[in-house]
Amino acid sequence: MSRRLDDVSTPARLAEAEEGIGRDELALATRNHGLPLEALRYDVTPPGLHYVLTHYDIPYLPEDAAWELTIDGLVRHPLRLGMDDLRSYPAVTARVTMECAGNGRARLVPRPVSQPWLVEAVGTADWTGVPLRLLLADAQVRDGAVDVVFTGADHGVERGVEQDYQRALPLEVATVDEPEVLVAYAMNGAPLPPQHGQPLRLVVPGWYGMAQVKWLRDITVSDAPFTGFQQTSAYRLRQEPHELGEPVTRIAPRALMVPPGFPDFMSRSRVTRPGPVSLEGRAWSGRAPIATVEVTTDDGRTWSEADLDEATAHPWAWRRWRFEWTAEPGEHLLSARATDAEGNTQPLNQPWNRGGFANNLVQRIPVLCLDTEGSRSG
Amino acid sequence: MSRRLDDVSTPARLAEAEEGIGRDELALATRNHGLPLEALRYDVTPPGLHYVLTHYDIPYLPEDAAWELTIDGLVRHPLRLGMDDLRSYPAVTARVTMECAGNGRARLVPRPVSQPWLVEAVGTADWTGVPLRLLLADAQVRDGAVDVVFTGADHGVERGVEQDYQRALPLEVATVDEPEVLVAYAMNGAPLPPQHGQPLRLVVPGWYGMAQVKWLRDITVSDAPFTGFQQTSAYRLRQEPHELGEPVTRIAPRALMVPPGFPDFMSRSRVTRPGPVSLEGRAWSGRAPIATVEVTTDDGRTWSEADLDEATAHPWAWRRWRFEWTAEPGEHLLSARATDAEGNTQPLNQPWNRGGFANNLVQRIPVLCLDTEGSRSG
Numbered sequence: 067m068s069r070r071l072d073d074v075s076t077p078a079r080l081a082e083a084e085e086g087i088g089r090d091e092l093a094l095a096t097r098n099h100g101l102p103l104e105a106l107r108y109d110v111t112p113p114g115l116h117y118v119l120t121h122y123d124i125p126y127l128p129e130d131a132a133w134e135l136t137i138d139g140l141v142r143h144p145l146r147l148g149m150d151d152l153r154s155y156p157a158v159t160a161r162v163t164m165e166c167a168g169n170g171r172a173r174l175v176p177r178p179v180s181q182p183w184l185v186e187a188v189g190t191a192d193w194t195g196v197p198l199r200l201l202l203a204d205a206q207v208r209d210g211a212v213d214v215v216f217t218g219a220d221h222g223v224e225r226g227v228e229q230d231y232q233r234a235l236p237l238e239v240a241t242v243d244e245p246e247v248l249v250a251y252a253m254n255g256a257p258l259p260p261q262h263g264q265p266l267r268l269v270v271p272g273w274y275g276m277a278q279v280k281w282l283r284d285i286t287v288s289d290a291p292f293t294g295f296q297q298t299s300a301y302r303l304r305q306e307p308h309e310l311g312e313p314v315t316r317i318a319p320r321a322l323m324v325p326p327g328f329p330d331f332m333s334r335s336r337v338t339r340p341g342p343v344s345l346e347g348r349a350w351s352g353r354a355p356i357a358t359v360e361v362t363t364d365d366g367r368t369w370s371e372a373d374l375d376e377a378t379a380h381p382w383a384w385r386r387w388r389f390e391w392t393a394e395p396g397e398h399l400l401s402a403r404a405t406d407a408e409g410n411t412q413p414l415n416q417p418w419n420r421g422g423f424a425n426n427l428v429q430r431i432p433v434l435c436l437d438t439e440g441s442r443s444g
Numbered sequence: 445m446s447r448r449l450d451d452v453s454t455p456a457r458l459a460e461a462e463e464g465i466g467r468d469e470l471a472l473a474t475r476n477h478g479l480p481l482e483a484l485r486y487d488v489t490p491p492g493l494h495y496v497l498t499h500y501d502i503p504y505l506p507e508d509a510a511w512e513l514t515i516d517g518l519v520r521h522p523l524r525l526g527m528d529d530l531r532s533y534p535a536v537t538a539r540v541t542m543e544c545a546g547n548g549r550a551r552l553v554p555r556p557v558s559q560p561w562l563v564e565a566v567g568t569a570d571w572t573g574v575p576l577r578l579l580l581a582d583a584q585v586r587d588g589a590v591d592v593v594f595t596g597a598d599h600g601v602e603r604g605v606e607q608d609y610q611r612a613l614p615l616e617v618a619t620v621d622e623p624e625v626l627v628a629y630a631m632n633g634a635p636l637p638p639q640h641g642q643p644l645r646l647v648v649p650g651w652y653g654m655a656q657v658k659w660l661r662d663i664t665v666s667d668a669p670f671t672g673f674q675q676t677s678a679y680r681l682r683q684e685p686h687e688l689g690e691p692v693t694r695i696a697p698r699a700l701m702v703p704p705g706f707p708d709f710m711s712r713s714r715v716t717r718p719g720p721v722s723l724e725g726r727a728w729s730g731r732a733p734i735a736t737v738e739v740t741t742d743d744g745r746t747w748s749e750a751d752l753d754e755a756t757a758h759p760w761a762w763r764r765w766r767f768e769w770t771a772e773p774g775e776h777l778l779s780a781r782a783t784d785a786e787g788n789t790q791p792l793n794q795p796w797n798r799g800g801f802a803n804n805l806v807q808r809i810p811v812l813c814l815d816t817e818g819s820r821s822g
Contacts, residue, residue, distance in 0.1 A: 069773050074713035074812050086464015092550060093712045095470060096562050099477030104501040105638070114492035114637050115502075121709050123482040124493075172470060180710065184474050224709040259492050260483070331499050331602040332558065334471045335452035395447050434452050 072226040081177040091182040100186025116189030118261045122222030130265035139286035142206035155196040161380035163190045163350045167274035171422030178422035193269045195250030199241045213292045214240040219281035234292030245271035271382035272352030303419045317352030318426040321404035336433045343391045348384035351406035359387040365399035393435040400431045450604045459555040469560040478564025494567030500600030508643040517664035520584035533574040539758035541568040541728045545652035549800030556800035571647045573628030577619045591670045592618040597659035612670030623649035649760035650730030681797045695730030696804040699782035714811045721769045726762035729784035737765040743777035771813040778809045
């Protein structure tokens with residue numbers, strides 16, 4: 067019998083009603099990881115707490131010295147650049163909040179079977195590298211260029227298609243000067259860790275993670291729209307399997323809250339005691355600056371505006387918000403909702419598509435406030 | 445009605461037959477994370493790839509300067525030490541492989557409902573700190589001391605009991621000079637990251653992770669055996685809920701393999717093409733040095749000895765093994781099995797206990813070898 071990739075690589079599907087998380091989803095959840103929400107307290111996410119999503123394996127590339135980035139296709143002057151060549155360009159550092167396009171997927175009903183994020187697939191880092199527009203200027207893009215295609219070193223099979231990870235950006239996005247797309251070689255002032263693209267990755271401020279190609283080895287300018295798997299099969303907003311669907315692009319607004327009080331180990335339920343509780347979190351949007359964050363402590367019956375920290379010099383990074391709450395004994399449901407300057411806001415009912423992409427449903431945090439005599443035993 | 449901790453904190457349980465991974469287990473899997481198995485290629489696990497298990501929240505302690513470690517209880521000379529005091533002691537660096545006591549739990553039948561590890565809860569780091577025996581010598585432990593109790597800054601509720609995380613070691617383990625227990629302030633040459641105990645943690649070479657108390661703030665010498673939750677309720681090997689059970693202590697031998705070929709995104713199944721495939725991985729034991737690693741490529745019908753790298757100067761770190769395989773078209777089941785110098789080896793049938801602890805069942809990796817004309821489309 068012939069052994070084929072589709073023996074192990076099956077089409078996308080939705081979970082049945084009541085179907086628990088499967089072994090395949092768990093295998094993704096144990097190797098990829100989210101931001102523990104208490105780490106929303108940091109302006110810049112410490113190494114190892116930033117979310118990570120790897121489609122295939124993390125390439126083993128301990129030696130950066132030999133790395134070469136090629137820039138070719140519809141250009142007059144193809145380039146072959148080593149790491150030292152790239153470091154000889156002007157370095158730019160941008161503080162950018164990245165979020166996985168599948169964040170929130172595991173809360174959807176029905177649940178698209180894929181990486182099962184709850185709400186934690188986010189992180190903020192200081193990325194340092196070369197503006198892509200400078201590299202494309204040196205390569206001298208020819209007339210008629212449409213898309214710029216980025217190829218990573220990660221290789222695998224997905225939905226029956228063997229591939230290197232590839233994504234494209236329209237030429238006008240790849241070359242715009244605000245926000246500037248970076249070919250980055252440093253994260254938080256240190257060389258990229260393996261799981262974040264060592265030695266080289268793309269950073270596209272404001273876009274979901276699928277655009278941030280890691281282990282970047284080739285940039286090809288094309289005179290036709292890119293039709294690779296990750297552009298036209300995956301990362302589309304579809305209600306039905308065979309629709310073309312809209313592409314996933316920029317990050318929808320979202321606010322997350324540092325879960326207050328302390329957790330139960332197993333249920334992760336939050337526990338507080340009566341009295342003042344300072345609520346805080348972060349809010350971000352890849353479409354426009356955050357305008358307001360509202361908080362509810364009564365499951366949406368009433369909303370109050372939170373205090374937003376001063377806007378900083380980092381328009382593509384999340385912004386901190388704070389809200390003072392007085393907890394009273396009983397059960398409470400807390401939420402925060404972000405709205406950006408273009409009026410994009412978070413829905414209270416799930417936005418659903420077959421891929422579970424770009425879902426920014428408002429987070430709900432159950433909190434149990436103990437009676438004052440709550441146990442301190444142990 | 446009175447609000448009590450046991451409204452949100454329930455007893456340990458086993459999953460029903462066919463019960464999928466639940467939302468509570470998923471919430472743990474998305475915040476804790478394992479070692480992506482391809483990272484077994486590194487002698488020392490890069491930051492962010494080492495496994496992490498946090499019972500409660502990661503404490504927010506951005507300012508190390510104010511940190512104090514107290515050493516008290518049955519001592520003549522109680523100590524209160526700041527970070528500079530600790531750095532003034534002779535520094536020792538030890539390369540140690542750590543593994544979560546619950547590694548492999550999610551593969552057990554029936555499945556104990558807790559952090560759902562498959563096989564990836566492991567990592568190896570160079571830990572730098574002060575030998576605990578030097579601190580206890582300065583504190584002058586009194587006659588009659590039995591246990592040394594370690595308290596972390598992480599606070600939560602577990603199975604109905606509110607607590608700071610606490611574990612103890614017998615005095616003779618805490619003060620032995622080989623392997624030396626460390627009060628560590630650096631990991632791989634850098635200050636501890638928040639998720640690994642910033643600014644201070646215990647490192648007990650050879651023991652499972654529950655002994656490696658993070659965010660260490662107090663060491664108390666006691667004249668009685670410690671009976672705290674993590675010592676006598678959790679981390680015991682039990683067949684029935686109400687047994688006292690044996691304590692979980694040292695790491696049982698285990699070998700893991702870098703999954704060969706490339707993965708399917710969703711199923712994580714491995715795919716290769718016909719011909720030579722270099723298999724490699726790591727093996728470790730907290731009980732005695734690794735003596736042999738055997739490999740099977742036919743699901744255990746035949747086993748062959750793998751090549752072990754030279755033993756290094758790091759007796760408590762994993763050891764690399766290699767095995768050359770010639771893949772032929774078809775489906776294959778690969779495993780590796782470690783045996784240590786005391787004859788401890790890995791079982792082929794699951795060792796089961798209600799906590800899913802210290803389980804070192806042999807890993808099985810299904811590999812599909814394509815016909816030579818296997819698709820390269822995409």
